Amino acid sequence: MTRAPKAPSNFDLNGQGQLSEDNRWVIMEKLIPWSEFEVEYAKNFTSSTGAPAKSFRMALGALIIKERLGTSDAETVEQIRENPYLQYFLGLSGYSNEAPFDSSMFVYFRQRIGVSLVNKINEKMVKNQTEVQGEEVEKKSSDLSEPKNQGKLILDATCAPADIKYPTDLGLLNQAREHTEKIIDALHNQIQSPVKKKPRTYRNRARKEYLTLAKKRKPRQKERRKAIKKQLQYIQRNLTNIEGMGELQLLSKSHYKMLLVVAEVYRQQLSMYEKKEHSIPDRIVSLKQPHIRPIVRGKAGKSVEFGAKLSASCRNGYVFLDRISWDNFNESGDLKIQVEAFKRFTGFYPESIHVDRIYRTQENRASCKELGIRMSGVRLGRPPKNLSKSMKKQAQSDERIRNLIEGKFGEAKRRFSLGRVMTKLDNTSETSIAITFLVMNLSALLRQAFWLFFGLFHNKNLF
Template sequence: MYRKVDPTPNPPSNFDLPFEGQLADDNRWVIMAKLIPWSEFEAEYALNFSVDMGAPAKSFRMALGALIIKERLGTSDRETIEQIRENPYLQYFIGMTTYSSQAPFDSSMFVHFRQRIGVNLVNKINEKMVKEQTEVPGEVVEKKSSQINEPKNQGKLILDATCAPADIKYPTDLGLLNQAREHTEKIIDALHTQIQSPVKKKPKTYRNTARKEYLKIAKNRKPSRKVRRKGIKKQLQYIKRNLAHIDEMGQLQLLSKSDYKKLLVATEVYRQQLSMYEKKEQSIQDRIVSLTQPHIRPIVRGKAGKSVEFGAKLSASCRNGYVFLDRISWDNFNESVDLKRQVEEFKRFTGFYPESIHVDRIYRTRDNRAWCKERGIRMSGPPLGRPPTNISKSTKKQAQLDERIRNSIEGKFGEAKRRFSLGRVMAKLSNTSQTTIAITFLVMNLSALLRQAFWLFCVYFRTNSFVQVFCLY
């Protein structure tokens, strides 16, 4: 059940403190609370709950605010709760009206918050927040007066894609098979305990022998290809025997949901690894690289030091210094096919097409070039065909300027991975990981707006101080 609460931030002076004093208006959390459009998306969040059944749920501002605090501070779920308990500004940010030393909710609620606030809702909040804070007041009237004529292209659009690595160890075929074998052994133990038949004996799994054979190869620093292949064959045989025992035991309905899911994943890993072993191949479609997170796929990037990354691939756009998440997928994709849709999103957001698009080589296809040319959009990069022998200085200067502009989105990706959690996504589920990635871009834009608000405050403070000093003389 969801009870509607007015999420509009109250003045910080109305926040009750058990000691003397009040919250400062220029605090960063007070300013950020005013930047987020809480009330406009509360109704969409309330659709996750029943109108008259169930316990009252936490408010939308508390759920989203807690996720923003966690991403902004870079803390774990439990540490975030401790920070909220100790800091009255954080309690004000999530919508509390009185300071309390008690935890507002349990740390396990973060998983539910990420599931209820999906990636689409976070993207809507991100776009609405940036639009409200950057829109010029007289801009709407000018657009209405010029509806007859198509507006001229304005602004710059920067596009790029990256990968958000998940928190898994580097997968190997032998290691995955060893984990799958251990999962099947635990399932056999669970079924034998629940069946409790004195007649049937527990099936033999030879787990100690299988473990020793795995460690014999795993501890070897550089095992040969022949040794690895022999070890993979043995692990496949152990898993095949365990799966046969599970079929004979039956009664899979006695398993818990987690054990049943592990059984399905282990069966699929066995099928994929057996197929690659028999065909002597190194790849297969929809390859599983983690038994605990089977949705993760290998993303081939071809970069120095990291030829393959394991996580979600995302396509993003940068508009006027703000980054927006346009597409996210666990499967690899060609980001050049998103260019047209991203340009149309830019037009929907601003009301006109961009004057120029700054992209890398993979976006510069013939189809994309022709589509941009029809709309009067200049695409960065050299033209198709053989390069001319004599290149003018203006052309070189324009190419250097385009590359500098395109580097801004690379800097945004670097900030997201070093300063925030995009460098290693700690969420385990598919939907919660996507929400975490979307929250990262929301917090990045919120930080940019906060820096802009702080700069305006400093300019205002200095101007007023100068006027007061001038009046004294």
């Protein structure tokens, strides 16, 4: 593991000059508390044998570069190989034309750097850069036994859609049937017994029956149910044959895992078919990513999204990931936890909380009132007949403030990768989502650093 240079001027460019101090990657390198989390990251490595592990700075830095540039894993490695500033950001001591690691290492980086560690880095990074403001607040409130409520807390939830095909019952059953056919083929090839014949699967007939309905623009309900019934029968026949063949220990891990997923999909689809229902708990919508669940959003154009639901808070213009789950949840239950997180981060409770209607429950209102926090929105119950101008003005101001976190979500989905999560595993997807929020705050700090640098440069020219 190579040591990070103390300054960009010490970075070896093979006699071709030196790095510029005002480059964005040089500035961002100074904003991240690399050394404070090296020990926690090193706990992932219990064995001393094998190839030496990549440093924490290289692992986190690679994920930040990928998210910042919006490139694929392979393209990110190429960018690092070609750019000396990126190699300096990763902690290398000099420029090398060889890639520091293979693109497959990104999976291990995401697994080793979990959501909790990324959130800690995010909070520590922002807190380090706002310590001066915090000290001023402490001086102003030093005469008080208990600091008054200060600042604004903005809360909201959203969904990070996964990169999957839009799921339909018939489409899922067709994929499940095809996987059972592959498992039968693989198991038959492993057994290699001349006595046992390979079970018939009727795959050509099943495929033809599926396409007959799938190609119809608007099939009738009876036709759809009939097609679903046929696919269920094909899957049941294949699962029975697989069980009869035995020797399941000969299957590879991927085939055995897929067999378990297919069996659960068959159970869910059969239950919905028999009960004539369209919902079931823990419904699987993707065979290759069975952890993904449908998230009902109720918004125009996207009533249902498929991915992880997350609850976030915005403090002083910086956004933090507070909760992430693959199951749907009511975000109003996170308000108390998010208020206490604000207290730990700033040292005092917020003066006001800006939320939408779902957060404005009686329990949350009572909790905020007890802590002296004003919650945005009108009171519960029948609305007053005549709203005063001050109340209307306050409501409009609260709504404008709440728009800040909506803008942050829009930035995360359009500028960064929250709009379509490309990672496939549940833990790697969660890390990827958390990295998005870290990079957003890092970009905000970078803009502030550029303005500070510009101001110092301008004042220097004046004198």
